[in-house]
Amino acid sequence: MCGSRPSRPGPLADRRQGAASNGEHDVCVVGGGPAGASLALRLAELGRRVVVVEKAAFPRSHVGESLAFGVMPLLEVLGLRSAVESAGFLRSSWATVDWASERNRYEVHGGPSLLVDRARFDAILLQAASSLAGVRLYQPARVVRATRVGARWEVALDTGEVVHAKYLAQASGRSRIRVSSQTGALPGTKRAIGPRTLALYAYWRDTADFSVGEQGDTLVEAGREAWYWGAPLPDRTFNATVFVDPGPGGDYEKLLEQSKLLGPRLRNARRLSEIHITDATPFADLVPATSSSIKVGDAGLSIDPLSSQGVQTAIGTALHAALVLNTLMDRPEDTELALDFYRARVRESADFHAAAAADFYLRQAVCDGGDFWRRRVPASKPKASRELPAPSAxxxxxxxxxxxxxxxxxxxxxxxxxxxxxxxxxxxxxxxxxxxxxxxxxxxxxxxxxxxxxxxxxxxxxxxxxxxxxxxxxxxxxxxxxxxx
Ligand SMILES: Cc1cc2nc3c(=O)[nH]c(=O)nc-3n(C[C@H](O)[C@H](O)[C@H](O)COP(=O)(O)OP(=O)(O)OC[C@H]3O[C@@H](n4cnc5c(N)ncnc54)[C@H](O)[C@@H]3O)c2cc1C
The missing domain is CATH 3.90.930 (Outer Surface Protein A; domain 3)
Incomplete structure (x- = not known):
């Protein structure tokens, strides 16, 4: 609700020639997921020279397939809405939620969510960015170290190449990169903004079809020692995810059998993939931007997967980061203004998502006082909403x-x-x-x-x-x- 209105820019003078005639780039973006690709695309549209380094050859699989409808206006800003809409992904207008001792089928807020194949979705974004004249892509190439030397970054790749740039943008998702710097990006400034959680997930085929209406639903359920998420995907597979406390004891298939929503659906299904284990703890970085570096997407803020808004948030931070970096380059006198803006947006987004997840966990914990749910109850009391004023008040x-x-x-x-x-x-x-x-x-x-x-x-x-x-x-x-x- 505050001062952020992403929009496509008007035509800008082409600054490419003068910007970096010595072969140095304005910005090195580490990671070509949704955040890195969106940042590179917008910076190039603003006339900047960008290098993107992505360690994986695309298409590569990635968890996080349910995109809330709120991603659409952001794709529109990137000029990619129709490319994504025509890519054959599924639309899901309904969610079946078994939570706090109630089962409900909801029409999802705002509009249908997209159930995507992230390999293809991420490739669409990165392909669009790398096709722009201002973007150079190294892929597959892994950043092994970024070092601040004088007024620029020296970024070493595992291919033996070294890339030079004035600014470093960390878009490496939840993985860290090694940074040597006294004043640039600061590793180790992340704080957990929600319960420590591991996700165990795998892809399945031949799931039992439920009633016709429920076939395309996203499923969310609170269990005793876990919570569950499941959704069908465009290639007719099904992602079944179990969220547990970190540590030993999370037997994926046993936990799935206990799920009222997922268990019956998977009883005669075939598991196609290995069981992946990944950290799903929400984190926010306390220093998401400095005068020479910025963290975008999950690198700066990883929200609770409950919301299915991780990709949307990642693209949102990238759109803001592009404006921040552009301001740092064009108007150095506004550096503090731009950095304060970015830090405030990341903090507000972190607070908003943490409060929404905490509220959801609290509702379940009231019905189930077990340890798993007690660990998810926020330490501080949620802010009570104020009753609206009467017209005569x-x-x-x-x-x-x-x-x-x-x-x-x-x-x-x-x-x-x-x-x-x-x-x-x-x-x-x-x-x-x-x-x-x-x-x-x-x-x-x-x-x-x-x-x-x-x-x-x-x-x-x-x-x-x-x-x-x-x-x-x-x-x-x-x-x-x-x-x-
Ligand atoms: C279990 C789980 C379920 C989720 N479900 C959803 C969901 O349903 N909907 C949703 O919107 N979000 C979901 N999310 C969150 C979502 O996946 C992330 O928010 C989103 O992928 C963040 O995008 P990103 O570009 O910041 O990072 P990523 O998508 O992780 O991309 C980072 C990229 O950086 C590259 N990289 C990393 N290190 C280096 C390096 N050193 N050098 C070069 N490249 C590097 C990686 O290869 C990768 O391609 C979920 C997350 C989890 C953990």
Missing amino acids: RIARSPHLRFEPVAVAEASHISRRDGLKASGKSYAFVGEEIALAPLLFELDGPMSAFDLVRRWSRRLAPQKALQVLHWAWSEGLIDPERPGP
């Missing part, structure tokens, strides 16, 4: 609110715009387009909620005005009128 601006210029994402740079700060957060827009400062400025003294909506209705449709009031209230920008002295 007298309201006022929060005393914590200050009108100040704030950082916002524009077409090609991070810029300063009139906005608000409150409780350590910055706000410029609500939704995509509505500038917030002029609206809050109109709340120039205590008034009824009804009167405020009426004032705002001169600028906004009344329904929109009401939505903005509810949002500003839940963010704590608007409070009940304080009694006088």
Whole structure:
């Protein structure tokens, strides 16, 4: 809801020739997954010279096949929506969820999710990026070390080659790269933002078809010692994943047998793949950007897989990172502004996803007091949502609110715009387009909620005005009128 509006840039002067005539690149992107490919694509569109290093030959398999509908506007920004939509992936409009002692079948929020083959999905993105004139791709090639030498990075590849770039973008997913630097990227600044969790998964064929309606559903279930996720994939295989505590004792097939949703479906199915084991603990990096480096995608923020929004979040961070790097290069005087913007976005996204997952875990833990669920209950109490003000209730601006210029994402740079700060957060827009400062400025003294909506209705449709009031209230920008002295 705050100042971030990714959009395609207008035509920009081609800066390629002057940018790096000595063969040095502006940015070296380590990793060509969704985050790295999106970052490279956008930077090249902004006229930057980019080198991408990807260790795996594509297509390569990857877990994370269910893409929430929210990925679509981001693919649109990348100019890849129709390429992805016509790639023959599945659409899933329904999820069957067995959680907190209830089984429900939901229509998924916003629009159908895409069930993709990540090998093909990731290849579409990387192919689109590497076909641009400003992008050079080393693949397969693994970054073995990145060293900050003077004002540039020397990036050593396992092929023996060395790549030079002014900025380093770490898009290597959950794997770390070795970095030698005093001021650049800082390894080891990650903190867990959710329960330590391992994922055990495998691909299956010949699963039992349930009732016709449920065939394409994503399945989510809370068990005693695990939680489960399953979905059909475009090649008619089925991904069955079990999320467990780290450590010994997670017998994948035994746990699957205990699943009410997955067990019956897999009883006569054939397991096609080995059982993969991967860390699924959500992490956020405390220093996702410095003046010479940036971490995008899972390298900066790995969210809880419960949300199925990892890919969407990875692409979102890449779109912002492209603007941040472009600002660092074009407007060095705005370096702190751009870095603050990026750090705040990563922190807010981490907080949002951590709170959403915690809420979901808490609902289950209330029904099942076992150790597995108790370990998933957040240490701090979730913030209670405030009851909305009645139309006649007298309201006022929060005393914590200050009108100040704030950082916002524009077409090609991070810029300063009139906005608000409150409780350590910055706000410029609500939704995509509505500038917030002029609206809050109109709340120039205590008034009824009804009167405020009426004032705002001169600028906004009344329904929109009401939505903005509810949002500003839940963010704590608007409070009940304080009694006088
Ligand atoms: C069990 C599980 C289930 C998930 N389910 C979903 C889901 O349903 N939906 C969803 O949206 N998200 C899901 N996610 C999250 C999602 O997979 C990630 O958020 C997403 O892949 C992140 O993209 P990325 O580009 O940051 O990293 P990645 O996709 O991991 O790409 C990183 C790339 O970097 C390359 N690389 C690594 N090290 C080097 C190196 N040294 N040199 C060169 N290249 C290197 C790798 O080969 C890889 O191609 C899930 C995650 C887990 C663990």
